Amino acid sequence: MAPLPETEVKTITLTIDDQEVTVPAGTTVLEAARSVGIDIPTLCHDPRLEPFGACRLCLVEVEGGRAPMPSCALKAGEAMVVKTRTERIMRLRKFVIELLLSNHPLDCPVCEAAGDCRLQDYAYEYGVAVSPWGWTPHEYPTRDDHPNIARDPNRCILCGRCVRICRDVMGIGCWGFRSRGYDTIIDTPYNMPLQAVDCVSCGQCVSACPVGALNMKRSRFAARNWQTEKTITTCGYCAVGCEMEVQTFRGKVVRVKAPFSQGVNEGNLCVKGRFGIDYVNSDERLTAPLVRGEDGLLKPADWETALARVAEGLKKAKAGGGKAVGVIASTRCTNEENYLLQKLARTVLGTANIDSGARLNQAAALATLRPMLGYPAMTNSIADLDKADVLLVVGSNTTEEHPVLALRIVKALREGKTLIVVDPRCTALAKRASIHLPVKPGTDGALLKGMLRHIVDTGLADKDFVAQSTEGYDELVSSLDLTPEAAAGIAGVEAADLKSAAEAYAQAAAAGIVYSAGVTQQAKGAAIVRALVDLALLTGNIGRLGTGVNSLSGGANAQGACDMGCLPDFLPGFRALDDTDGVKAVEAAMGAKVADKKSGKTVDEMLQAVAAGEIKGLYVVGENLSTSQPDRDAVVSALQGVEFLVVQDLFFSETARYADVVLPACTIVERDGTFTNTERRVQRIRGALEPRGDARPDWMITRDVANALGAGWSYASAEDVFAEIGKVIPEYAGFSYERLEEQGLQWPCLSSEDAGTPVLYAEGFPGGKAVLAPVEYQEPSETASGEFPFLLTTGIEREHFGTGVRTRQATGLTGLVGGGRLEMSAADVAKLGLADGDTIKVTSRYGSIEPLVVVGDSVPEGLVFMPQHYAEAPAAWLFGGEADAVTGVPAMKLVAVRIEKA
């Protein structure tokens, strides 16, 4: 696939320190100089921020200019002649540093920033005399009230980077300048604690501080910057795939930073990325295999014993045929590991029962995006989102679920782009949206029907695009049986808002759609995705920058787990099992036969099959089923009842309790591999530490399990596996570890010359034409009633991930939010006679849990919200296991409940 035709970029040529430099128009003199290795000192500059021009260190002389100019704010001009190190400039810079240092404590030996402090570097470089001015520095109290962020205002040089990154990049604004002149200080308003001013604990302010005024409290006195080993790797939590620099010292992770020049995050990280990695250092990690003895107790064992036991157990289970075993892969596993798991299932165990937690977000893409467009994946790129004139965000609480990706949306907002949010809750984005459609839970399908109908009725459809590139228009139109007014009535929104949202989307030069778990985890999720694809196709919003249907996947490697074929009905590369040629090609490249060519079972179906006695052996890798799956009793009895259960994980998860053998795995900083993020970008993860105790990388464990079953696999490294993946999956053919070394690449990448594909369908659809599908809408099966008067919806919060197996071992996160809580409107809390913080009993027709109640402003009366992460009150247990008929995704977004004081 060829990349998009590049638009002509105007270039400018200038001379910097006698060196000719050519840069794109719009580049600043500072950036131009740095691009050729000329270093200009800066304190207030941050590549993530707009130029500020405050510190006056980056002054340069421009020939013909009257006075020195700040290079950070000066745009490069044609034929400009710039000098960066004249005697005058050097004198001015030295003077600025002297002024700063005269007002700065010289506690460098105990300052966190020492060795990583720009002021220290420049004072040394410019040979500054210490404190020639005799001023008395302020003596401000230090602040320590945030669990992860410590502050010493005395060291602050007022560069304003923390103020600007929080306000401009994060869109929050915790910090501000207070007072003026000599008394100026950077502070929260009214000196309030950070967490009282909407702080999301991302630590972006810490990352922006060029000195030691803002520190990462948890790594204080852990190791100097120069003492640590630094490894660039990819974050293992959500699907954004941020690149991070993991700093290790004496066998432990000390801190995490983000490189500015690499990765989709461009130097940004969220709270989990920056503060959520110390689970790696946890004492609770599994360090040896556990094997259940004859006394029924799990006891540490060596690998030989454990692997022999696994082989014996799985062999016995599959004695009656491969169908009697199941393998559950994970979104936290690498491509290499997931690939081997499906190969183990299909070619060694002989079963098609292979699935993963990726189903929760990805199945809808498989069932809809693939047949309608071609590929089951996000059509465009993360970097595209702020190129859209209108963004329609449906069922995605992006700032919490995909926090760093959300920064693109914040940027779009800042640039005045139109944001439309469809969400029952008033999320952070909804609060800032141009139009928020607070749709009644479960009625998104009706709302979208109304929008599609309005676009057709008002002639706003892109008729040329529809005629040339799509089929199925008539079927779509005849399915639009709801007028905008009727649709708005069902969805509980204003008809005028629905119409203006439809018009804004349809009339934009480029309009993008973003959706996530809020759509895919609904009982009728696939139908909603179809309607979203219809919206994009009907208005020609696809195949161009800033458009597309951007499906945000769940876990770090949710996309990769599906690409690798950890799906009961698709082989690697989404080859269907009934595609004879495709199956043959896969078999040839794998060097092994796919034993079962009929569709296997999903996670839920496997658990049900255990109860029915059809499945006797389960191999569960990195998934915590007893907390993540609905219908808790059925799950637990399946885990208890299955004859042989192998669980492979980092920690002794709730699921591991039921295992016959527990295999200790490695974290992302102890193994090599690749992840595929939500925008189809394949990126490296790299080992920075030795495995803990006897723990082993997942790919190695799976290889050894296969070999214990007689497979004879000879992979010596993750890279060996990756090379085989390139042969099996054409879209991955162009990748190699060598090519991925500097920067990840986006599939399809068909050859080693292919630069990857940032935007799908720029040159048309693989099937020739895209398919418009009729839109179905059915009333949600869950409605509030007398016995169950509240509707409960679930979601993700930014501090935790999945079922908290990792995040709840990370002290940088557990200090921020408590355990399982239910959010309720102030009016409902009052109506029930509850108080904020009470323990309550939440009961649905299927189950009951006891979380705390908190008053929140995101939910209207009658609707309550619970995060999904907490084992002590798993929201999943309230659900009955109803699954989307198309995707098999268990519905976990809407259930009617009763709430009382516990």
Place this chain on the structure above:
Amino acid sequence: MTVAESPAGPATEAAFDYGPVDELLSKYRGIKGSLIPLLQGTQAAYGYLPKEAMVRIAQGIGEPLSSIFGVATFYAQFRLIPRARNVVRICHGTACHVSGAPLVSLEVEKHLGIQDGENTEDMLYTLESVACLGACGMAPVMMINDRTYGKLTPDKAVGALKDFSAAEAGSGNGAGKAEAQEASGEEE
């Protein structure tokens, strides 16, 4: 789930009269660059900038509270706390500074038991340092409400304050009569 706690707190929200600030917000709705007039109007209505009103303004114009707070603390004209009944202003202009205003301030602070910009607990006095009162010939200068005291020493300043409070106590409520008398500092 961020449950943004209103810094004003729910208890005060019920008691606080948002009428004036809401009226100002609707008056300036959609007008760019209206923060300063908004703050001026709010201060005129409440006598100072109450925290509740600041939070309301931030929400109303969609700017972070930190930015509003930054503007309010940058300009000398804005007050974040209410003024006490009497305002004591000590001039720190160049002439007053060189003729001993810092020592005057120090002694007055000690006498009233408050720092610059604060109110006494009984809400009788607010102490403010100002840049120039325009009476450089009488430096160092202090004003109590509208009355000017010149050519001060630290002792004289405290003495003037003692006299003032005695007179105020004598006249019951308000210092109306005392204010009518002319400043006497010039005679010396």
